[in-house]
Amino acid sequence: MLYSYILQFVPDRAEAGVLLVDIFSQLTPQLQKAFDSCLSIYCWLQVEARKIILEYMVKSNGQSDLAVRHSLNGGHNKAYYFSLLEECSPEHQWVFRELFIHGRKKEELAAQSGKDLAHISGILRECLLIIRKNLE
Amino acid sequence: MNIELYIQSGIVESYALGLATPLEIAEFEQLLPHFPELKEALADFEYHLELFAIDNEEPPPAGTRERIEARIRELPAMAGATRGGERKYRRGKSAGEYLPIEVSSPYIRVHRKWRTFFIAVFILSKIFLGFAIYYFLEYRHAQKHVRQLEQQLGKKEAAGAAGEVDSRAGRRE
Numbered sequence A: 001m002l003y004s005y006i007l008q009f010v011p012d013r014a015e016a017g018v019l020l021v022d023i024f025s026q027l028t029p030q031l032q033k034a035f036d037s038c039l040s041i042y043c044w045l046q047v048e049a050r051k052i053i054l055e056y057m058v059k060s061n062g063q064s065d066l067a068v069r070h071s072l073n074g075g076h077n078k079a080y081y082f083s084l085l086e087e088c089s090p091e092h093q094w095v096f097r098e099l100f101i102h103g104r105k106k107e108e109l110a111a112q113s114g115k116d117l118a119h120i121s122g123i124l125r126e127c128l129l130i131i132r133k134n135l136e
Numbered sequence B: 001m002n003i004e005l006y007i008q009s010g011i012v013e014s015y016a017l018g019l020a021t022p023l024e025i026a027e028f029e030q031l032l033p034h035f036p037e038l039k040e041a042l043a044d045f046e047y048h049l050e051l052f053a054i055d056n057e058e059p060p061p062a063g064t065r066e067r068i069e070a071r072i073r074e075l076p077a078m079a080g081a082t083r084g085g086e087r088k089y090r091r092g093k094s095a096g097e098y099l100p101i102e103v104s105s106p107y108i109r110v111h112r113k114w115r116t117f118f119i120a121v122f123i124l125s126k127i128f129l130g131f132a133i134y135y136f137l138e139y140r141h142a143q144k145h146v147r148q149l150e151q152q153l154g155k156k157e158a159a160g161a162a163g164e165v166d167s168r169a170g171r172r173e
Helices: A002-007 A013-036 A041-060 A065-072 A080-085 A090-101 A106-113 A117-135 B003-008 B011-017 B022-034 B036-055 B064-074 B076-081 B114-172
Strands: none
Touching: A002 A013, A002 A041, A002 A080, A002 B036, A013 A041, A013 B064, A041 B011, A041 B036, A080 A090, A080 A117, A090 A106, A090 A117, A106 A117, A117 B011, A117 B036, B003 B011, B003 B036, B011 B022, B011 B036, B022 B036
């Protein structure tokens, strides 16, 4: 299950496989934290895995070259959570991709797009509610 | 605090996907024990995320599981926990112990589709209980009626017998 989740960040299957091994080896000693968390085990795994993946992406190629490459060619647009946002506007997809896949901050997106922070927060909120709706 | 508005702000999704800021996380975790609606919304979203993950599952490259197991065995914490005792590792490749894991949550999770079934069972049980009480009362009432009839019959028989004795005595005289 986690492998498909990783693929949305790192589309190269071999590289995602290596990351999966890294993630499990890093998270296994922290398993108690999962039980202490308010999240379910799987969601905790996803959240922690994302942190490791984002770190890996930054380390491996400065500012997550992989993700940038795939965001440019639209590689993410139909993958995993993005399949739930297919009907959204490109702006919504861009905001969600930058925040979720690239781990960027809302402030950065606001500065880059020339919009205010509330606008970016509003778009993220809409994306999250669309995800919830499409999951149900 | 209007908890519905708070839920509609997308905080649950943000928290579950790891997009919440440390401040939002702290606030959410502080509110969570006090609002069952929040717990329910989180559990519901988590459940759907897990279903989505199952539906979109892709198998990892061959040998990944073995590599993960090997890496975990190399970890210092795991190496210390491994004693090579009587218990054999599931795949028989190495001997070790299972990690003790405590689950503190007092809740069990049941799929939503069972809700209709449980409601139907509950309603049926109430109907049967109603019937049981009704027929029990009917039975008691009938028993009482039978006893009354028996008593009346006994009285009539006694009166009939007394009348017969009187008539015989009259005839003798």
